[in-house]
Amino acid sequence: MPEVVFPLDSTKKFTDQRYVGHNRWHPDIPANVTVRPGDVFRVHCREWFDGAIHNDDSADDVRDAPLSRVHVLSGPIAVEGAEPGDLLLVDILDVGPIPQEDSGPLAGQGWGYTGIFPKQNGGGFLTDEFPDAYKVIWDFLGIKATSRHIPRVSFTGIVHPGLMGTAPSADLLARWNEREGELIATDPDRVPPLALPPLPQDAILGTLSGEEFDRAAAEAARTAPPRENGGNQDIKNLTKGSRIFYPVFVPGAKLSMGDLHFSQGDGEITFCGAIEMGGFLDLHVDLIKGGMETYGVGENAVFMPGNVDPRYDQWLAFSGVSVTRDNEQRYLDSTLAYKRACLHAIDYLSKFGYTPEQVYMILGAAPIEGRHSGVVDIPNACSTVYIPTGIFDFDVRPSASGPTRIDPAPGVPKSSF
Incomplete structure (x- = not known):
């Protein structure tokens, strides 16, 4: 096993660990540890809510999920010799649930969860259609996930970190705050909000303290969206x-990571749409000096995806176009088209006995494929969602005999109000 450079104790809260990570982006958060180019090492990662979600049949914890505390990230990890303008090469050698802990109260200890966030607390891709809080618990058996809340479904997870990145420079952070602040100002009372501004409440900034903490907390960026x-x-x-x-924006690069997923469908459409868990990452790092200019990578990472996808060979695909349910035409709106494709899939699988919430959870957690299928034929973009038929233990294809009606069991737990 590689050396564990960022250890976590499952019996302690995130802020009580040997190394305290962070839940905001800021260039001045000190690195906890330093590695060298060429090093191989292990990082433990906490479940993104630090244990606030429980293995039970209530969705009240999702309803009340403390979004101001996420994501709890392991890091920053400095890479010796990294300078702005370099490219930081990161190999994911291995990733999985909490090692040697196949049962316990934390997600990653033999189980994980998927949540539909309520509209008043974050919402999701289909929040207008699903405004309330729901939760599904998934049990892990090796690489397979099953759920007592969604019967007759089993699939192989593609385990991955939902979040990994380098620290922004002060200039880049200022640009984030400026553009996101301008967006919020166009509709400041929107629910869910258009973006999340800096929030000192519940900020965790590694070892920063006193006036340095207060200054950084007032401008540090929330970790919710992807950025450069x-x-x-x-x-x-x-x-x-x-x-x-x-891309490397600060000396040392300051790499951080977290938000591990046992499985996820393209888009993570319920917002807490993956199977959330804590676990570990084994990484190898190296540097390409001056790589940002050499390869024209001024912003946003370039990557080579892993080749360990499950071998599903039959799919049922649904398409959508950029027209609302109220027949309003939108111009080449691929996001709307994908939303309509997902809603078509929900309508279809509900004919087999599943509740709409169960299907929504399947689309968020199972390894579905989402694609932009047409973005040139004005006025309609076309997006598609591919569902592997092998995740069901019955035939979901259309046939002359009609859909098989399954027992949906108790269904997906919903919050009490």
Whole structure:
């Protein structure tokens, strides 16, 4: 096993660990540890809510999920010799649930969860259609996931970090805050909000303290969206075997990571749409000096995806176009088209006995494929969602005999109000 450079104790909260990570982006957060180019090492990662979500049949914890505390990230990890303008090469050698802990109260100890966030607390891709809080618990058996809340479904997970990235420079951070602040100002009372501004409440900034902490907390960026430094990209194929090339904006690069997923569908459409868990990452790092200019990578990571996808060979695909349910035409709106494709899939699989919430959870957690299928034929973009038929233990294809009606069991737990 590689040396563990960022250890976590499952019996302690994130802020009580030997090394305290962070839940905001800021260039002045000190690195906890330093590695060298060529090093191989292990990093432990905490579940993104630090244990606030429980293995039970209530969704009240999702309803009340403390979004001001996420994501709890392991890092920063400095890479010796890294300078602005370099590319940081990161190989994901291995990734998995909390090692040697197959049962316990923390997600990653033999189980994980998927949540539909309520509209008043973050929402999700289909928040207008699903405004309330729901939760599904998934049990892990090796590489397989099953759920007592969604019967007759089993699939192989593509385990991956939802979030990994380098620290922004002060200039880049200021640009984030300026552009996101301008967006918020166009509709400041929107629910869910258009973006998340800096929030000192519940900020965790490593070893910063006193006036330095207060200054940084007032301007540090929330970790919710992906940005130029990588961040919360939620790319399900960024898994074992992946090689990522991150832009370096500050000395040492200051690499951080977290938000591990046992599995996820393209888009993580319920917002907490993956199977969330804590676990570990084994990484190898190296540097390409001056690589940002050499390869024209001025922003956003370039990556080579891993090649350990499950071997599903039959798919049922649904398409959508950029027209709302109220028949409003939108111009080449691929996001709307993907939303309509997902809603078509939900309508279809509900004919087999599943509740719409169960299908929504399947689309968020199972390894579905989402694609931009047409972006040139005005006025309609076309997007598609591919569902592997092998995740069901019954035939979901259309046939003259009609859909098989399954028992949906108790269904997906919903919050009490």
